[in-house]
Amino acid sequence: DQQVKQNSPSLSVQEGRISILNCDYTNSMFDYFLWYKKYPAEGPTFLISISSIKDKNEDGRFTVFLNKSAKHLSLHIVPSQPGDSAVYFCAASETYKYIFGTGTRLKVLA
Amino acid sequence: GAGVSQSPSNKVTEKGKDVELRCDPISGHTALYWYRQSLGQGLEFLIYFQGNSAPDKSGLPSDRFSAERTGGSVSTLTIQRTQQEDSAVYLCASSPAGGQGLSGANVLTFGAGSRLTVL
Structure with missing residues (x-):
C-alpha cells in the first residue's frame, strides 16, 4: 500500500518556464510534507x-502548495534552470517516520 | 562531522556472503534512519534509531537484515547471506530529533549512500 505517490516518473520543461511536480498521499494523519532533490x-x-496547518510555503524560486481536502501537494519551481535537473522526491511524515514517493525526474532544457 | 558519512560507497559481493554498511551521522543528531532505493523505486524505510535503541524496525525486509547503533553515533547495517534482490543503494540519514518540533519540520540529512551489488 503506497501511502505517498508521485504519478509522473518524468517531466521536461524549457529553461525559464515553470516546473510543477505533483504528489498525492492517502494518510490524513501526516503532519509535515517535504520535498527533496537528488542528483546521481x-x-x-x-x-x-510545509506543515499540514498551512496551504503554501515559499522559498525563493520554490513554492510548495498543500491541498488537504484533495490530499495533494505540488512543488512549483519558477523560473526553472538547467541546474534544477534532478530527481525530486516528496515525503510525508507522521511523528518520526518519513514516507517517500517514487520520485519524478525533472529535466530542464536549455 | 559536517555531514552524514557512509562507507563503503560501492560494494560488490557474491550471493550468500555477508555485508556490513556503515553510517556516521552528524554529530549530536539523536535520530538515525536507514532507507534503501532499489532500481526505479522510491526510498524504502528500513529502520529508525533514537539514540542507541531502534523503536521501529518495521521496514527490515527479512531476518537477514539487522542494524545496530553504538554510543548514540555510528550505525552498522548488516545483511547476512545476501541475495540478488538485496542489490540497491542503502541510504543513511540523521536528524537532530526523531519527531516534529515546534520550530518546524524535522529535516533529515542524508549521506551519499552505499551502492550494493550482489552477483
Missing part, C-alpha cells in the same frame, strides 16, 4: 517543507 550518486538534499 549523491544523497537526497532537503528543498522545502
